[in-house]
Amino acid sequence: MSAKWFKNIEFNNRTISIILLILFTLLLIYTYNTEWSTKVARDDISAGFFPKAILILAIIFCLGMALNKQSREIPNKLADFKFKNLIFVVLSLLVSWIYFIILLEVGFIISSSLFLFLTTYFLGPRSFKISIVTTIIMIVFVYSFFTIIQVPTNIF
Amino acid sequence: MNIIFSLEVLWWLFVGVFVGVTVGALPGLAISTGMALMLPLTYYMNTGPALALLIGVYKGATFGGSISAITFSTPGIPAAAATVYDGYKMMKQGKGRKALQMALYASITGDTLSDIVTIVLSTTLAIIALQFGPTERFLIMFMAFILIGTLSGKNIFKGLISGSIGVLLALVGSDPVSLVPRLTFNIWWLRDGIPIIPMIIGLFAVSKMVEELYKIIMRKRDDIVRNKEDESIIKALFSKTSEKLTLQEYLSCWREMLMGTVVGSIAGMLPGVGSSGGAFLSYGVAKQFSKNKENIGEGALEGIAAAESGNNATMGPTLIPLLVFGIPGSIGAALIGSALTFQGATPSPRMFELHPTIIYALFVLLIVANLVNLLVGNVMIRFYSRMGQLPKYILAPFIIMLAIIGTYVVSNNRYDVIIMLVIALLGFLLNLAKFPTAPLVIAFILTPLIERTFRIALQTSYFDYRIMFESTLSKALVVITILLLIGVVKLKNQRRKLSGDFDD
Numbered sequence: 001m002s003a004k005w006f007k008n009i010e011f012n013n014r015t016i017s018i019i020l021l022i023l024f025t026l027l028l029i030y031t032y033n034t035e036w037s038t039k040v041a042r043d044d045i046s047a048g049f050f051p052k053a054i055l056i057l058a059i060i061f062c063l064g065m066a067l068n069k070q071s072r073e074i075p076n077k078l079a080d081f082k083f084k085n086l087i088f089v090v091l092s093l094l095v096s097w098i099y100f101i102i103l104l105e106v107g108f109i110i111s112s113s114l115f116l117f118l119t120t121y122f123l124g125p126r127s128f129k130i131s132i133v134t135t136i137i138m139i140v141f142v143y144s145f146f147t148i149i150q151v152p153t154n155i156f
Numbered sequence: 157m158n159i160i161f162s163l164e165v166l167w168w169l170f171v172g173v174f175v176g177v178t179v180g181a182l183p184g185l186a187i188s189t190g191m192a193l194m195l196p197l198t199y200y201m202n203t204g205p206a207l208a209l210l211i212g213v214y215k216g217a218t219f220g221g222s223i224s225a226i227t228f229s230t231p232g233i234p235a236a237a238a239t240v241y242d243g244y245k246m247m248k249q250g251k252g253r254k255a256l257q258m259a260l261y262a263s264i265t266g267d268t269l270s271d272i273v274t275i276v277l278s279t280t281l282a283i284i285a286l287q288f289g290p291t292e293r294f295l296i297m298f299m300a301f302i303l304i305g306t307l308s309g310k311n312i313f314k315g316l317i318s319g320s321i322g323v324l325l326a327l328v329g330s331d332p333v334s335l336v337p338r339l340t341f342n343i344w345w346l347r348d349g350i351p352i353i354p355m356i357i358g359l360f361a362v363s364k365m366v367e368e369l370y371k372i373i374m375r376k377r378d379d380i381v382r383n384k385e386d387e388s389i390i391k392a393l394f395s396k397t398s399e400k401l402t403l404q405e406y407l408s409c410w411r412e413m414l415m416g417t418v419v420g421s422i423a424g425m426l427p428g429v430g431s432s433g434g435a436f437l438s439y440g441v442a443k444q445f446s447k448n449k450e451n452i453g454e455g456a457l458e459g460i461a462a463a464e465s466g467n468n469a470t471m472g473p474t475l476i477p478l479l480v481f482g483i484p485g486s487i488g489a490a491l492i493g494s495a496l497t498f499q500g501a502t503p504s505p506r507m508f509e510l511h512p513t514i515i516y517a518l519f520v521l522l523i524v525a526n527l528v529n530l531l532v533g534n535v536m537i538r539f540y541s542r543m544g545q546l547p548k549y550i551l552a553p554f555i556i557m558l559a560i561i562g563t564y565v566v567s568n569n570r571y572d573v574i575i576m577l578v579i580a581l582l583g584f585l586l587n588l589a590k591f592p593t594a595p596l597v598i599a600f601i602l603t604p605l606i607e608r609t610f611r612i613a614l615q616t617s618y619f620d621y622r623i624m625f626e627s628t629l630s631k632a633l634v635v636i637t638i639l640l641l642i643g644v645v646k647l648k649n650q651r652r653k654l655s656g657d658f659d660d
Contacts, residue, residue: 065313078588085370115557
């Protein structure tokens with residue numbers, strides 16, 4: 001039932017603005033209910049003044065977006081996008097994070113060679129030759145580049 | 157002047173232009189992607205090389221965008237979309253080489269002339285800007301925020317919401333006066349705020365590459381097949397029989413290049429209009445006033461000359477608001493501003509007083525970069541024409557790797573990488589819903605300045621808010637902004653009609 005309901009939603013500008021409106025309103029409520037927002041600095045301005053002011057403005061802009069004549073337009077990229085595929089996006093960011101963790105543990109050459117080889121192999125035409133050659137070229141290029149600049153880091 | 161007249165600076169200028177044209181020639185990568193990836197490197201460089209690298213990328217990428225626009229009808233950057241109309245038609249007529257050469261020479265001409273405008277105007281305006289007090293400075297920054305939000309993208313409210321998100325992200329961290337943590341959700345490593353480098357790399361490099369990865373996963377085979385078709389196009393482009401541009405043909409387009417330079421320079425000075433705005437407006441003007449206006453759009457050199465000189469002419473003038481008021485007029489200017497801040501020269505109205513050597517170095521680099529762009533473009537045009545064929549399955553992982561390393565090495569802080577990846581997801585969603593990202597990053601950079609000047613202005617008036625509209629200058633600024641808004645919204649409508657679906 002809930003999946004069907006979600007499928008029927010048309011992701012046009014109005015829907016987007018309503019989602020943002022809810023998010024900004026929740027953030028405004030959170031800001032009003034936190035201790036820090038009432039703490040006043042020596043210049044008589046509270047820490048919550050600017051966040052509250054911009055959140056109120058953002059809510060007004062969302063209302064404007066929901067009500068203006070372009071509100072029924074569906075952004076073309078969004079029209080082709082299936083939300084179940086958002087998992088691929090999150091997954092690619094997760095893989096990037098795993099690469100970074102391995103980079104910190106074993107250093108640049110091993111981690112980056114693995115990352116580049118596996119990604120070019122599985123995303124490309126599944127050719128060992130292409131993946132190995134491109135990996136070597138890219139590793140040599142990046143390593144030389146960062147060595148020339150002498151970046152003070154522990155990953156190279 | 158010894159900060160720029162060295163072989164090291166020249167070397168980094170060449171590297172910058174080379175990287176820039178490469179980035180521009182690759183559809184899917186934006187100028188901001190190239191600059192964002194190079195920004196962390198400038199952290200470890202001296203002022204001259206740092207500026208040379210970024211200016212090189214900035215200028216090179218704008219010309220580079222025209223290469224794939226002409227060769228494959230796929231603009232490398234949105235600013236090159238206007239070049240497609242005539243460039244690709246010339247390509248189909250077997251005059252692709254001539255079109256590419258015209259794009260290069262018109263780009264350099266528009267760029268050089270607009271740099272002279274930048275040098276003359278920014279020095280003059282800087283003297284005026286010094287008369288501004290904190291109230292006027294606050295007003296001008298606030299108005300810039302509204303202008304950038306309104307002018308970026310097609311939907312005014314999307315630009316304003318994007319700007320608001322930028323302000324909110326900039327407010328994360330400790331309050332500058334009371335040092336109380338704001339909007340940190342009790343996460344300790346957010347107390348210092350969101351650093352600029354993870355923000356920019358996440359928004360402009362990784363989010364775009366994630367989008368490319370998504371496309372590869374969804375339709376992998378098409379990507380591989382298209383590359384084989386492209387090979388024959390490139391071979392024909394540089395065959396012995398292909399026509400070259402003559403000096404007479406170049407000179408015959410002087411009117412269109414002049415139109416492009418004037419329109420592009422004005423568009424560049426207005427925060428938020430951007431290089432694609434400059435290109436489409438120049439193209440529109442040439443289509444109305446050119447002697448050969450009937451043929452523009454059907455494969456005419458005049459169309460390429462107007463569009464290319466128009467988009468390149470915005471490059472220098474976008475730096476005017478940055479150098480005079482500390483307000484970046486475009487993403488490129490914002491990134492150059494960030495590099496200047498790393499060098500200890502935060503852009504502000506007093507910049508001409510405090511850091512004259514850096515300003516003049518920047519001016520010299522703007523001009524010299526054009527010569528390097530001309531040289532690199534001429535020598536390597538054949539190589540660049542092939543860049544559009546570089547498969548995304550190689551490019552995307554490479555850029556993501558560079559982005560992660562670039563983010564981490566600036567402060568060797570692993571939390572920066574977390575911030576960068578989260579911002580990348582935000583950038584992906586914003587791109588998906590067609591929210592312009594320029595207002596977000598410019599608002600992010602402007603917010604600390606706006607907050608500081610607002611607080612100073614209130615302190616000087618003993619917390620009387622009426623001070624904001626008391627002086628004649630303040631009132632004039634409000635009137636000018638309203639007039640600008642009306643005028644530019646009209647121009648924007650014209651751009652919408654011309655540009656179809658391309659956005660910054």
